Amino acid sequence: MNRICLPSICSFVLSAVLIILFYSCQSRDSLPHPDPENGGLSLPGGFGALVVIDSIGKGRHIAVNENGDIYVKLRYAKGMGSNVALRDTTWDGKADIIRYFGDYEDEGSLANGMRIHDGYLYYSSARVVYRNKLTPGQLIPDSPMEVVLTDDHEHGIHWHITKPVSFDQEGNLYVPFGSPSNACQDLENKPGGIPGSQGLDPCPELIEHGGVWKFPKDKMGMTQKDGELFATGIRSVVAMDYNPVDNHIYVVMHGRDNLHLLYPETFSPWESAVLPSEEFIKVSQGADYGWPYCYYDQIKKKKVLAPEYGGDGEMVGRCAGMDDPVMGLPGHWAPNDLLFYTGDQFPERYKNGAFIAFHGSTNRSPYQQSGYFVAFIPFHNGQAAGDWEVFANGFAGKELIVNTNDAAFRPMGLAQGPDGSLYVSDSRVGKIWRILFTGEKASFGKGELEKMEAQKLVANIRNPHPEEDNLDKGQLPEGKKVYNTYCSPCHQRDGNGATGRIPGLRQTDWVTGSKKRLIQLVLEGLEGEIEVNGEWYDNVMPAHQFLSDDQVSEVLTFIRQNFDNKASAVSKEDVANIRAEISN
Template sequence: MNRTLSPPINFIFLLTWIIFVAYSCQNPAPLPHPDQDNGGLSLPGGFGALVVVDSIGKGRHLAVNENGDIYVKLRYAREVGSNVALRDTTGDGKADIISYFGEYEDEGSLANGMRIHDGYLYYSAARVVYRNRLVPGQLIPDSPMEVVLTDDHEHGIHWHITKPVSFDMEGNMYVPFGSPSNACQDLVNKPGGIPGSEGLDPCPELIEHGGIWKFPKDKLGMTQKDGELYATGIRSVVAMDFNQQDNHLYLVMHGRDNLHLLYPETFTPWESAVLPSEEFIKVTQGADYGWPYCYYDQIQRKKVLAPEYGGDGKIIGRCGDMDDPAMGFPGHWAPNDLLFYKGDQFPERYKGGAFVAFHGSTNRAPYPQSGYFVAFVPFENGQPTGDWEVFANGFAGTNPIVNVSDAEFRPMGLAEGPDGSLYISDSNKGRIWRVLFTGDKNSFGEESLAAMEAQKQLANIRNPHPEQDNLYRGKQPQGNQVYTTYCAPCHQRDGKGAAGRIPGLHQTEWVSGDKERLIRIVLQGLDGEIEVNGERYDNVMPAHGFLDDQQIASVLTYLRQNFENQASPVMPEEVASLRTNSQEQ
């Protein structure tokens, strides 16, 4: 027999439910306890951190749902999916449910972008932006995977075409289309680039790349032609967020590389290590931020002409007409996520400010690698106030960081939880941290920040001294010296490269195999997809034909007899013969 509750019981049930909801709203769940060691992180006074989960796979960007569920975009697809969903069912802050989902074609380190917007989970591969409708209370979305945007350009898989997404307050979507080159060199006729070569002028890449495109709300199956170019002169973007406080899109741009390698007579190794700036840009519609013709020098605090267009590090030229960034960070820190803080858990000074995750440099040799921390930029009335600060450090677990492979963790993605906690992802092992404020907001001040200000003097953050911090001071054998000067900035001092970007040199046929192929790579450069020890790479290696025959022979002999390679030496005569043949062809 079916029964219905009598009116008095109905009333009591409704009243109890209303009281429960009201109590829950006024008394949110208590914060979990931070780990005793804060998960290895150094934080301002009153803050703590706990490790939510460890070793889920190489995590990239992440997003947190309104119920606390966490979604992480992985760098590599697993057999069961390229995304991972995490849930804490006990309230201790640790994920006890870990589920993988989302089967689609992925492309390694290009797989960036994850955001929850208007009930949908958005995530990106290199060429495609997808979304799934989230069901309240359901961890894994079982709705159809929809294709929002496809990059239909006929270009190689370069890591600058990553597709993070942001949304404005009207629901319009913003997506960067990055460029593959340093400064619009001719990569078709000169695949590896030639030191001292000029940039194309006007730059043809700026037609479909090197900028931010704006796309209409809630439209599916789009390509670039469905959007409009919103701002140009922006080389490569992984860190991007919309600031609701001033109704503007912001980003932190990856600057160009290899100033010394490409222009050794104009730029010193020290200048190449610290320049140019990673630009923190307030994006204005119709603006031009200068790439590839210009770059921002954070030391001089001005835009200068790029050497590919006649610059020497001081000439301003046409750059006087370009738009400046809001702030300039040191070079090669690799800004990989940006988040404007909207919550109330942290002290008031963090409200409306910007967190930036610096993944860390790969090409600062002969100086220590730098970055590998999370910065904070205070904002007031929609404008940065003062300098950036160190908010979270200690990810690498070692200092100085000589090689990228020395770093235990690398901060990658940022997300804010419904209670105002800050979540940080790691791209090395797949650790997720949750940063909490458990101190007294009223007493938070300069004293709480003093320890983090002192962290600016650590080797991974401060500007290196040109002489004292040079890791290669002293006389070295010629092959080793050539390697550390021209090869180590990318392939690293230990020869292990940078995962997903620069191939390692250990025990590989590319080094110990065909000598002619190896010599030609050095003379002519290399562009296009290759596979090294089971991992795919698609980047540009500049030509090093400016080195003389003896230098090339010595460095290739060094490679073939080090880094676990055992192969015959390369003779200067062999280099000379191939150089002559290349010039005659």
Template sequence: MKTIFIKNKRIKAAVLSLVAATCMVAARLPQQSTLPPGDPDNGGLTTPDGFETVVVADSTGQARHIVVNENGDIYIKLRYYGKGERGGTVALRDTNKDGKADIIKNFGQYKDEGGLANGVTIHNGYLYFSSTLVVYRSKLIPGQLLPDEKVEVVLRDDHEHGDHWHITKPMAFDNKGNMYVPFGAPSDACQDMVNSPGGQPGSPGLNPCPDLEKHGGVWKFSADKLNQTQKDGSLFATGLRSIVGLRWNSDDESLYAVVHGRDNLHRLFPDLFSSWQSAVLPAEEFVKLKQGSNIGWPYYYYDQMKGKKMLNPEYGGDGKKEGEGSKYQNPLIGFPGHWAPNDLLFYKGDQFPERYKHGAFIAFHGSTNRAPYPQAGYFVAFVPFKNGAPAGPWEVFADGFAGVDPIINVSDAKFRPMGLAEGLDGSLYITDSRQGKLWRIMFKGNKKSFGPAQLAAMEKHKQLAHIRTPDEVKDNLDAETKLAGQRVYNTYCTPCHQRNGLGDGSRFPPLVNSEWVTNDKRRLIEVVTKGLEGPIEVLGKPYNDLMPKHDFIKPAEMAQLLTFVRQNFGHMPDRITEDDIKRVTKKQ
């Protein structure tokens, strides 16, 4: 090879600059030869032809949101635990580039604001991560996997409320130094949570809703100011009950969110809404937020089948009344109810076929409260995007997480997709909240020939029970239920504890072999009739949520219900009688 010497300094500088730029571009361009091989079983997932999936890690813990650094290091926020510590974060590194993480380290110990954590992201050289009440940050150190041990508090939620509030703290950052954080609300539709915890059948909503003063919206803060509380920020958008997935889209410099709709239409208003309506309504909303946006909660919900905002029953609605719903902002897309959209990602890379660029991936964590119909969601969708709006119908991009269909109980699902992240090479990463599995999806096919045939194969997944809208008669799982106690249980208890009594694996505890079921009958009756709030332990695991009181259930039905629970989940041969119920409730 001949060596060329360049004497002219200007030419030499130009050549060196060109070489450097070329190397930088080459480093950023996805090279299929540098991508690791996919797993033989595609990681257990179904994706469009041309994509391959590798499992990066099998069991990181109850994984929530995820971010990938420029050097490929991965950071995952855990919901509860990191090596026994409450509310940890886990860091992963693949040193030999085979696609599998060979270094996995937990870090982040903060004992004051534990469970139900979600958010993690990288901004201006810092790793931002959150618990339910606090947004923290730690400085990332070049070449080092773990961030600086110094942890700074960026934002603290200083309100008084229990863990049943939808107060998880995902974060999004714009390019002007602002951080956006949601403050969720506790109830279905602003019911009185003090005198009627959890809402009782027929309970009206408070009007005007006092929760909207400090909750039910997204607030804007400084991204770099420390020790902020809500009063240091400003209200950006309101009428948003619960947000877990929040993203800033640099394409149009706008904030987007996927919003969890309300629950319990049939349980709270059985004369107005059927169990089928309660299973599929209201919509999970994909929204574009701007300063002053009002999405309508708690007064209105979105009906994806009617394509309209409808008046909530707590404010006089009956499923037919629109009221003044047209005054509120409609979503970009209304997805079927209770799919639990828990993360949102706008794809910026070049690895995937061109049609995916600028589009939105949405991770549907899956429903818990569709009984007596099968649970739904549990997949990752894709929405084509153009000029700040959907450019076509939503698609099934990745499926197979649950491993079963239909999904009768949450515990039947093997995995539940949760967090989304994009690597510098354009790979898509997906976390699982059950066992902490982590997938990396890569495109290895021909981008020019990718199109209708590959998409048509995935379109068939929309006919599976966990995605399609259930048939009101044929898919009703209670059609053959004979036991009176089981019918009562399926109506009021399955949304949290599931048909098999195993709970949802995180928020709601199991009933099977639980000491709360098998021990003192009096305590079981009191819990159901009076409700329960605050930290408890069930089978050695901590829980901290709200068990609403069910004193509206008639003593005879309550006796049937608790007898079914004791016999079916606790293997207790004795019965709970109507007199047992009356003796306990008279003393309350």
């Protein structure tokens, strides 16, 4: 009996395997279908999107392997793993295998960096760049985790020490080292700076920070001294990529904050909301892009002198000798990833152009928050060939975003798949979209772009009107007015803070507990690690000694009696007594 049935079974199994292989090969060669409503996204005509995964944890940067496997850098979650790998085995575009790995120490919630280069998966904590050798066909690397680079400086998490990585055509490694301040203020003695404070000149931060460093190919165990300062005057970088057309590294810099807070007589709240530019920079060796002495004004289309160095928003001065960016983009949009598109799936106008993921602002109060979309800048022969465009919007789930946490999702990382699809990661819950082109490439043109031009007028993208969009227009109680001006840019108008960066003010002993500690915190500022409602934060709160006793009394009473808090008022006398103790 066995001799009769065995060949039949073998034939059946072999036939089934051949059918499965044939089906798989056919499926792999075709694009999956976009989701209904494109997963909530607005896209140019002919494009569609599908949701690869709904939630994997707070995702940061993303990379896609040549076989379609997806790797995502996560905010550190002890015991779970700081990376996640995804695989689609049915070729419907949806991840059906999810594996967490890499339980390494990761200081800070904003660590970024995920890239596949020369067969290795590179990823970063706040201070360390790691890599693992990838095995073809194997989802999770089982090779030893190698330490490529360690940031051995003594500084807190409030420094912009995120470590995105990029490589040139020779395999050299590029890593930015960010700076903590708006414009090189004396943070050691004056946390966060105070209104009217001057910048240090020359700026000592520029010795080891505020620039991009170049490191040799394939060298392990490096520190900053193993590299060379490639370009300076760059405050903080999360978005970074190599352009193979002109063999240059490009970055999109996070510009400085708090123009009105620190210089209220020079800059209006509106100017502070829309300025200065997030600078799109072609990084050339030996170049100086001006920070901290200068900033780029995208409205005036020129570099001007920072107020910490005598500027008034018009004066150019020493900035005339600084290198300009490729383009200035609106302020506080938080450019968190950059990708030069080299695929063939999209229409020709996207070839070699730049996609930028704008994570979205936190500090545009008293105006609506802005950003939260993916932009595109066309390039031709290695040069920007047009203004920025809206490529994908709708991540936030709403157009009017008053508080950062109002956004349902925030675009964070970008990656190109082997078939030319564009992947976008979200930092709120780890949602991932895959954007596809399913239209006719030959006929793609102005008509397909018209609806995206209209997206420039929606609330989360357009420049706010100075009067009509001011959320504080009309009369406000003094405490709320002070809060909205000086506190809400960080703690948000709803008092909920910004996840992972700024603590909320609701029902915490920091607010409802000791009046003395709270008054001291406002007058003296705060620096270092604190725990608020079970979550740890390490940032800088500037001193607010410039506020009068009445203003401190009013704003602290407002905070202690709003945001679900029910604590006693703070009197002007309470403030005056603590101020006197501090002065003595």
